[in-house]
Amino acid sequence: MEPTAFFVAGRPVHGVDEVTVYHPYDGRPVGRTTLATADQVEAAVSAAADVAATAAALPAYVRAAALDHVSRRLAERAEDIAELITAENGKPIRWARAEVGRATSTFRWAAEEARRFSGELQRLDTDPAAAGRIALVRRVPKGPVLGITPFNFPLNLVAHKVAPAIAVGAPIVVKPAPATPLSALLLGELLAETELPEGMFSVLPLPNERAAELVNDPRLPIVSFTGSGPVGAMIRRSVPDKHVTLELGGNAAVLLCQDWAGDEELSFAAQRIATFSNYQAGQSCIAVQRVYVHEWLYDGFLPRLVAAVRELRTGDPADPLTDVGPLVSEAAARRVEEWVDAAVTAGATIETGGRRDGATYPPTILSAVPRDAKVHAEEVFGPVLVVDRVADDDAGFAAINDSAYGLQAGVFTHRLDVAFAAARTLEVGGVIVGDVPSYRAEQMPYGGMKGSGVGREGLHSAMDDYTEPRVTVLTGVRL
Structure with missing residues (x-):
């Protein structure tokens, strides 16, 4: 069983410390990978920062094409991927199949949103002093995204970080859950088949105790975390100047x-x-x-x-x-x-x-x-x-x-x-x-109040979280 590669700046690589993933039901080994070294983490973050301007300028058709490609490939490989989810996560195959279907939909919706993420035109001649002016309000990426994902949906919750980032033109670095890295690495394999620029994505297997080096890196101004409440609260306190979105669970x-x-x-x-x-x-x-x-x-x-x-x-x-x-x-x-x-x-x-x-x-x-x-x-x-x-x-x-x-x-x-x-x-x-x-x-806004976190997932909502408005005012325009 050869170790599965992970991805640094879109390229498959191997680290040094090997980890084995075991089936929760019977304890048998189901896959192996390696942990990213400090140099590989630095290369991933540096590449994300370097490509940020290029990524933000990608035409909508390029972003949408990459997302459509991943959606198609997930559908084509659905049964193999479902079996992988069951093997590393332990969820029944019927629910693993449903998760693959949802991830397929997530990337399809992201492609559609990428095509219509166009901004808003506002007329300003509502007051005499602004006659002849209009405003174009567009949303632009805040910068590279750090996505930290949990074990319970090892494919679709990674998709909900990655797909909206690509849709808006933001590079993303993903740290999957240590217990279930294999589904995220397979998603990286599908992303590597696209024509996204180098540095647009990285998938880094790391133990949780090494997540802080990514959370605290100023080159990753957005942190999107799904996981436990205490960890989410710690992240929010540790980086008050960053834009942090937290989905911290519930008691439904x-x-x-x-x-x-x-x-x-x-x-x-x-x-x-x-x-x-x-x-x-x-x-x-x-x-x-x-x-x-x-x-x-x-x-x-x-x-x-x-x-x-x-x-x-x-x-x-x-x-x-x-x-x-x-x-x-x-x-x-x-x-x-x-x-x-x-x-x-x-x-x-x-x-x-x-x-x-x-x-x-x-x-x-x-x-x-x-x-x-x-x-x-x-x-x-x-x-x-x-x-x-x-x-x-x-x-x-x-x-x-x-x-x-x-x-x-x-x-x-x-x-x-x-x-x-x-x-x-x-x-x-x-x-x-x-x-x-x-x-x-x-596609719907998903998130909570109180101890359940801040911000919203769902494609359009996450795209809003990953971006900020930029206003262009045109003067001397006759409406």
């Missing part, structure tokens, strides 16, 4: 409102919650973690939810019938086990699940959980649901807001007034009406 909640009462409706909600609390083994920032049910629906809904969760199949993620695979490591599964055990000691009841097997933790439902238990107050990042009853919709909104996080929330209701009340009241970045909070489209 869903509310079943009083009007969502029919048998089919309750069954639909149970299925959706069961699926999207446990997809990716719960390792998604918008996986359902807290479920609030109107009190007169609670006793009828809980058995449906338990039954739906018990139907999920746990096992080998390479099996297409597997719904829930292992967590990324046994250490991650042990942490989830410790949090659940602590909640039970504090008075919670296990409705189903609760017994770890190596790196696999079964889909678990807890009731009567104290509000200060970690499984309720913090982000579990595992297949664990907390279910509670609320007196009415307002109490449900208050319970959702009683969190340090605010990424997305789901509200099951048919009533338009309740939907707008949720959108007005909930302290989150997105409210999904009639479904779980786990819905995300690649």
Whole structure:
């Protein structure tokens, strides 16, 4: 098994210290790469800085063509890439395939956005003194981007850093998660097939303790980080003069409102919650973690939810019938086990699940959980649901807001007034009406409030984050 190359200024290279990636399910080695040396990191950052002006001046068709190429190649190699994601991340192949599909869409949307990222024309003759003047407001890159990505979506969350950077003409240096570098390196391989200028992208495998040298480098004025809250907060404090975007996770909640009462409706909600609390083994920032049910629906809904969760199949993620695979490591599964055990000691009841097997933790439902238990107050990042009853919709909104996080929330209701009340009241970045909070489209703004971060992803939103407005005023123009 030859080590996989990484990319410095668009060229494949090897470092010195070799690292092996192991399958989370059975521990077998699935790939190798090497770590970037200090000289290679310097070469990547220097090349990004040197090419920044050239990159910003790239015609839209050049940027769009590169993005279209990556989108096509992802589609052509979809099954191989999905198998790679499953091997290094442990997510079931059905979800790995979905991730490849999303990454394909991400690059396609970025190509479309690159073609229409044209700016705005403003007439200024709204006052007599400005007669004969118009303004052209364009957005220009702030400079090279540092993208730091997590393990849970090792392809698509890299895509959400890289694609908008290329779309606006900004060089990017990517530091993928140490546990899952292989998908990012494959994406680098596809980018290397394009005609982007040298220095436009680098993908550097590095241990997390070496990320600070990139974060603090003044030649990378934008830091886009997806990961844990404490690390994100540390980044923000360490570089106050940089433009920092942070997607720091969540504690996603869903509310079943009083009007969502029919048998089919309750069954639909149970299925959706069961699926999207446990997809990716719960390792998604918008996986359902807290479920609030109107009190007169609670006793009828809980058995449906338990039954739906018990139907999920746990096992080998390479099996297409597997719904829930292992967590990324046994250490991650042990942490989830410790949090659940602590909640039970504090008075919670296990409705189903609760017994770890190596790196696999079964889909678990807890009731009567104290509000200060970690499984309720913090982000579990595992297949664990907390279910509670609320007196009415307002109490449900208050319970959702009683969190340090605010990424997305789901509200099951048919009533338009309740939907707008949720959108007005909930302290989150997105409210999904009639479904779980786990819905995300690649083009929509995605991000949160409070401890869930700052800034927004989604192609156009990220392109705005990577750029700043530049105004050109034309004088003596007759409109």
